[in-house]
């Protein structure tokens with residue numbers, strides 16, 4: 322029996338597991354998720370009680386400075402997932418399968434997905450899309466004991482096919498397709514499904530139809546849980562902010578102002594001062 326199974330499920334400090342997310346849905350308890358990409362952030366978010374840390378491939382845009390998620394590599398994802406796992410005590414850590422890590426057949430997909438568990442220590446992976454081939458990959462990963470989180474609605478890795486990011490499922494046919502996608506991803510074995518940029522009534526309908534939890538981003542309040550990109554939440558970036566982002570802090574300004582004060586004090590010779598210097602035992606200043 323694994324460590325997670327013998328922990329008390331009603332203890333708020335018990336590690337969050339894949340089955341506990343399903344229990345949270347059944348109990349009507351909202352699942353709190355955020356992206357994380359490094360050790361100190363993972364520690365802080367875990368201490369703040371976040372249930373699920375997603376090492377999203379948004380890493381590429383918010384941390385590595387790429388203009389889309391397309392260039393993100395497996396090596397980058399594994400490197401950052403390892404750091405997040407080191408910082409997380411209670412939260413469930415899920416690694417995002419980057420573009421082209423699951424496009425070259427079942428065996429390579431399972432090999433890549435298993436690296437998130439074996440090398441990085443994550444508890445599962447997330448994969449975008451619901452095409453027939455994608456569903457077979459989800460089935461194969463679950464068969465290989467790899468917990469899989471689905472992702473439907475807006476799927477940023479399809480940016481070159483879609484042409485632009487926009488709300489998905491605003492018309493009847495597209496909405497029906499997204500509901501169908503979600504049902505198929507659930508049937509393929511996913512333990513939860515991210516719904517990105519879909520109208521809130523559609524997200525509500527999907528959430529009611531699924532037995533597994535939905536985690537919304539730009540999908541309104543009726544999902545079983547919510548995820549945001551951490552850097553958006555705390556204002557630690559300067560790029561475009563979609564409508565669904567609520568900014569709870571302005572870290573960008575705090576960092577800029579702190580560094581300006583530091584630079585001013587260094588240039589003026591005010592830092593380092595006596596209080597921040599070591600002294601030789603004789604007490605004499607050199």
Ligand code: KIV
Pocket residue numbers: 356375376377378379380417515517538548549550
């Ligand atoms: O990469 C990511 O951060 C994501 C979330 C926004 C769901 O896929």
